[in-house]
Amino acid sequence: MTFSIVGRCAETGQLGIAISSSSIAVGARCPWLRAGVGAVSSQNITLPALGPQILDDLSFGSNAQAALDKALARNGYGEYRQVAVIDAQGRTAVFSGRHALGIHGAQAGEQCVAAGNLLAGEGVIEAMVTAFEQGEGSLASRLLNALQAGQTAGGEAGAVHSAALSVVDDLTWPIVDLRVDWADENPIGELEKLWLAYQPQLRDYLTRALDPTQAPSYGVPGDE
Template sequence: MTFSIVGRCEKTGQLGIAISSSSIAVGARCPWLRAGVGAVATQNVTLPALGPQILDLLAGKQLAPAEALKQALDANEWSEFRQVTVVDAKGRTAFFSGKEALGTYHAVAGNQCVAAGNMLSGKHVIEAMPAAFANAEGHLADRLLAAMNAAIAAGGEAGPVHSAALKIVSDLTWPLVDLRVDWADEDPIGKLGELWTAYEPQMNDYVTRALNPAAAPSYGVPGDE
């Protein structure tokens, strides 16, 4: 039902997640990030609480991703139904796929990234993602989306994909990027890419607006904020 990639940009330190699902509004339940701490994707019969719990363990106890993931899973029931991936602010990774994960499932760690999915057309779908992430150029968002498109090109899910999300944190207390396609009959990943193309030229201006409104540009539309 879901495939995703969590990743860190080694140049900027930004952390991000790109994710898609056959279910509605995957971005509301599955991607969890905290600036300077890490990124967690919770999927496959999702327990959203795992995201904040793992981030708390990474931040508060300063655990390595593998130990934070283990402690969070041990503290909750039904772990055999969960699939979770983690990357921390140092680029260290961890992942878990329970034995009750749906259909064909797989997870692969790459350089400062982890790709995972379930209900896949084949394990090769996930194996294509870390290389695409590593070889892509541009902003972290471009690299995450390249990995998602590589998964689609390799066959994607066994069924149709209907929602997608892209979320990135930098050194701010709020997300630098938080884009979602909550439902689309066709090609939500493509529509997510279109949203990113429209948002990228304005992204830094919204940061300027927040930090120094006097220096911020206006787009001259009613209700512009």
């Protein structure tokens, strides 16, 4: 049903998630991020509340494993959940319940953790971790490349229809929050198109938010 990669950039401290699913609008339910705190992918039979609860506990000083365990115990039905967590220092935790769908698995790597369920094969998760660890460039690009590597390795057992890419830095809002809520074919490819269009504009949008006097032209009628 879903496969994801959660990662951190050791140089910038950015945190991010790239995720894809056969379900509609995966980006609205599964990825949760908070700058300077951590990132959580809550998937399989998704309970969105797990993301904010884990991030709250991380912000209060809990480690990744303790925050994950507490959230699962608090809400029940943990055997149906799959959750991947990374904190602001790059420490990880992951859980796959016994009712996770189909072929499922999870693997922690250097500054990352990948997880998936209803997979085409067991090599999908390893491919994602390897691609992230060996990747270069921005965190967003590395996450997206890792997601594509998972798809190339087989991805989900059936067709995927939605995908999302989110990154937080040191601001209270995501610097990247791109979603393909539904595509009949290749939502990961559509997500890549969005990222390639957004990447050269990213810094301009930050400038507009933080210092409008230095903002580049908006390119709209009436703009001077």
